[in-house]
Amino acid sequence: MHRSVTMLGALLWLPAALHSQTLAQRVASLGDGTLRLSFAARAxxxxxxxxxxxLVSDDERGADGRGEWENDCAPGPVRVSLRVRGGRVADAHVYVGGRWRSPQSGTADLGTVPARQAATELLALAEGGRGDAEALVTAATLADSVVVWPMLLRLARRPDLPLDTRRQAVFWLGQAAGEAATRGLDSLAGDRSGELELRKHAVFALSQRPPDEGVPALVRIARANPHAELRKTALFWLGQSEDPRALALFEEILR
Structure with a gap:
C-alpha cells in the first residue's frame, strides 16, 4: 500500500515539475524532437x-459594409512548433488557426499556454540566441493582451544579437500600440552608437506608426539628424505619407 501511494505521489508530482520548467529548459531537456504549444491570439x-x-483592422473584421460577405479568417489560436536539435531550437513555425495533426514520435505538446507566459518565454528564447529568433519574435507579438514593446526594444538594443533578429524586433515595435513604442523607435533612430542599418529600419518603422506619432518624429529626423543617410531615409518615408506636415517640410527645404 505504501509503495502504491509513493508511486501515485510521483505521478502527481511529475506534471507539476514539468509545468514549473521554462520553455528554454523544456527545449534543452527535449534534446532532439518537436515541441508544440498554443496560446490565444490578440485581437x-x-x-x-x-x-x-x-493582421486585420476593426473595419476588416467580420462582414463587409453591404452584409454580403463574411471573413472566415480564424481568430486563433496561435500555434508554434519548435524543431529542436541538440537541445536548441533549429527552426520554428508559426500558425494561426487550424489544428495540429497527430503527433509523430519525438513530439511533445505543451497544450494551451497562457498568452503572457508564451510571449515572455518565446522572447527569452530569442534573446538567448537559441535559433530562428525571427519566428520566435513574430510568434510572441501575436499573443493576446500582452505588452511586448519593452521586450522588443531591449532585443533591438542588444548589439550581440544577429542584425536580422534586431530588425525583426524593430519591425514589430513599429506595429505595437502606444506612444511609448514610438518614443522607443525615435530613440533607436537617434542612437549614434547603433548600426546604420538598424537605425534606418527604425526610421521605416516610424513611418508605420499612426501619423500623429510617426510624422513629427520623421520631420525631426529629416531636419536635425546629423547623419545624411538617415535624413534621406526620413524624407523618403515622409514623401510616401502624403501628410500636410511632410508637404510643408518639402516646401521649406525647396525655398
Whole structure:
C-alpha cells in the first residue's frame, strides 16, 4: 500500500515539475524532437491554419459594409512548433488557426499556454540566441493582451544579437500600440552608437506608426539628424505619407 501511494505521489508530482520548467529548459531537456504549444491570439490576428497570417483592422473584421460577405479568417489560436536539435531550437513555425495533426514520435505538446507566459518565454528564447529568433519574435507579438514593446526594444538594443533578429524586433515595435513604442523607435533612430542599418529600419518603422506619432518624429529626423543617410531615409518615408506636415517640410527645404 505504501509503495502504491509513493508511486501515485510521483505521478502527481511529475506534471507539476514539468509545468514549473521554462520553455528554454523544456527545449534543452527535449534534446532532439518537436515541441508544440498554443496560446490565444490578440485581437486583429487571424489565419487559415497554414502559413498565411493576417493582421486585420476593426473595419476588416467580420462582414463587409453591404452584409454580403463574411471573413472566415480564424481568430486563433496561435500555434508554434519548435524543431529542436541538440537541445536548441533549429527552426520554428508559426500558425494561426487550424489544428495540429497527430503527433509523430519525438513530439511533445505543451497544450494551451497562457498568452503572457508564451510571449515572455518565446522572447527569452530569442534573446538567448537559441535559433530562428525571427519566428520566435513574430510568434510572441501575436499573443493576446500582452505588452511586448519593452521586450522588443531591449532585443533591438542588444548589439550581440544577429542584425536580422534586431530588425525583426524593430519591425514589430513599429506595429505595437502606444506612444511609448514610438518614443522607443525615435530613440533607436537617434542612437549614434547603433548600426546604420538598424537605425534606418527604425526610421521605416516610424513611418508605420499612426501619423500623429510617426510624422513629427520623421520631420525631426529629416531636419536635425546629423547623419545624411538617415535624413534621406526620413524624407523618403515622409514623401510616401502624403501628410500636410511632410508637404510643408518639402516646401521649406525647396525655398
Amino acid at each position: 486583429g490576428v487571424c489565419g487559415n491554419g497554414g502559413n498565411g497570417i493576417t
